[in-house]
Amino acid sequence: MPGVLHGKNIVLGVTGSIACYKALDLASKLVQAGALVNTIMSYGATRFVTPLAFRSITHRPVVTETFDPDSELSVEHVALAESADIVVVAPATAHFIAKMAAGLADDPLTTTILATRAPMMVAPAMDAHMYDNPATQENLSKLKDRGVLIVGPAIGRLASGLVGMGRLVETPELVGNISALLGRKGDLAGYTVVVSAGGTQEPVDPVRVITNRSSGKMGYAVAEVARDRGARVVLVTAPTSLADPVAVEVVKVGTALEMRDAVKDSVAGADALIMAAAVADYMPVSPASQKVKKDSDTWSIGLGKTPDILEESRGRFIKVGFAAESEDLLENARGKVLRKSLDLIVANDITAEGSGFGTDTNKVVLVDRDGGVEDLPLMSKHEVAHRILDRVRQLL
Numbered sequence: 001m002p003g004v005l006h007g008k009n010i011v012l013g014v015t016g017s018i019a020c021y022k023a024l025d026l027a028s029k030l031v032q033a034g035a036l037v038n039t040i041m042s043y044g045a046t047r048f049v050t051p052l053a054f055r056s057i058t059h060r061p062v063v064t065e066t067f068d069p070d071s072e073l074s075v076e077h078v079a080l081a082e083s084a085d086i087v088v089v090a091p092a093t094a095h096f097i098a099k100m101a102a103g104l105a106d107d108p109l110t111t112t113i114l115a116t117r118a119p120m121m122v123a124p125a126m127d128a129h130m131y132d133n134p135a136t137q138e139n140l141s142k143l144k145d146r147g148v149l150i151v152g153p154a155i156g157r158l159a160s161g162l163v164g165m166g167r168l169v170e171t172p173e174l175v176g177n178i179s180a181l182l183g184r185k186g187d188l189a190g191y192t193v194v195v196s197a198g199g200t201q202e203p204v205d206p207v208r209v210i211t212n213r214s215s216g217k218m219g220y221a222v223a224e225v226a227r228d229r230g231a232r233v234v235l236v237t238a239p240t241s242l243a244d245p246v247a248v249e250v251v252k253v254g255t256a257l258e259m260r261d262a263v264k265d266s267v268a269g270a271d272a273l274i275m276a277a278a279v280a281d282y283m284p285v286s287p288a289s290q291k292v293k294k295d296s297d298t299w300s301i302g303l304g305k306t307p308d309i310l311e312e313s314r315g316r317f318i319k320v321g322f323a324a325e326s327e328d329l330l331e332n333a334r335g336k337v338l339r340k341s342l343d344l345i346v347a348n349d350i351t352a353e354g355s356g357f358g359t360d361t362n363k364v365v366l367v368d369r370d371g372g373v374e375d376l377p378l379m380s381k382h383e384v385a386h387r388i389l390d391r392v393r394q395l396l
């Protein structure tokens with residue numbers, strides 16, 4: 001299933017900041033995700049980056065003038081405004097934000113913005129003092145009150161040499177916010193989905209832990225796709241090296257016991273719980289309070305069972321588990337459906353090439369509580385997430 005950006009008509013407004021070069025990367029990522037990107041550049045933006053650069057990336061004409069006699073569109077700003085699924089201004093300068101707040105229409109981008117009914121996102125980029133200025137803050141508040149999503153700016157080193165608030169946020173954060181905004185009326189709108197991810201870490205002493213090979217990719221993919229389909233998403237995650245997904249409530253935990261508490265708190269009032277986390281089955285019974293010295297040749301660690309979070313979680317929500325198996329996939333998965341009273345289990349063949357821990361793809365079989373089996377081919381973890389959420393949607 002294609003992602004939320006696929007086939008979407010995105011108007012990308014680019015205004016005159018040194019951060020214009022980052023908008024090229026944004027345009028590229030949107031095009032790679034299957035979006036149709038129409039770029040409108042302010043005069044200032046064309047001084048930093050050429051329209052040809054955007055044209056080469058988007059394979060679309062770039063608008064720089066309100067009345068272009070060579071344009072293929074009769075009245076360009078109206079045509080783009082009407083066809084847009086979303087209007088994104090990145091980077092947005094203090095000057096452009098002021099024009100937008102004042103409702104001016106003196107260039108192709110401001111006219112498009114006034115003429116569109118599409119949702120709008122603005123990503124400011126400017127000097128820290130300009131951002132702090134009450135005039136800019138007031139203008140941004142006006143835009144927020146009108147329903148414009150303001151993303152950033154981020155804190156960091158600015159072109160002026162100053163360190164402060166004013167950097168354009170990075171491309172993944174822009175793409176995440178665009179996806180979330182486009183998906184807000186998706187088929188999971190109005191539902192809350194709790195997702196767990198990553199491998200828990202059980203302390204042995206203050207420096208050592210017992211953990212597993214989970215990277216968190218599968219759980220994060222479920223969280224992102226649920227968000228892109230309109231759900232409110234709570235992601236309970238054990239430590240991973242992945243960036244927090246945007247527009248998702250992220251709860252960070254370490255141990256199985258912490259994950260149990262966080263899931264228990266989050267699932268109250270939720271519509272679905274999807275446990276993709278690899279939760280430790282055993283934890284050290286008495287972790288040492290000081291670092292254990294390597295004085296002896298062997299070391300035995302007493303382990304006790306962790307609570308089974310899925311089994312313990314009860315309520316009026318859909319329960320989906322994962323089963324990472326290296327043998328007897330279906331038999332083991334069926335046993336877990338019954339034992340943990342699940343609606344669905346995602347049986348994960350971790351012996352298959354490109355499947356399981358750490359990969360970007362996965363090979364799974366969906367097994368439901370009535371014994372129904374859906375054997376899916378190897379696909380990306382985001383596609384697997386879509387297939388799981390299709391089933392959750394049917395069950396809701």
Ligand code: PMT
Nearest residue numbers: 214215216217218275278279308309310321322324357358
């Ligand atoms: O994170 P990645 O690198 O992308 O890898 C993805 C994955 C392989 C971790 C994922 O696809 C997966 O299979 N997750 C479940 C792994 C697992 O722990 O399976 P299990 O068979 O041990 O547990 C069954 C289910 O019970 C799981 O949903 C698990 O979250 C849950 N469980 C397990 C133990 C426990 N104490 N409490 C639980 O709730």
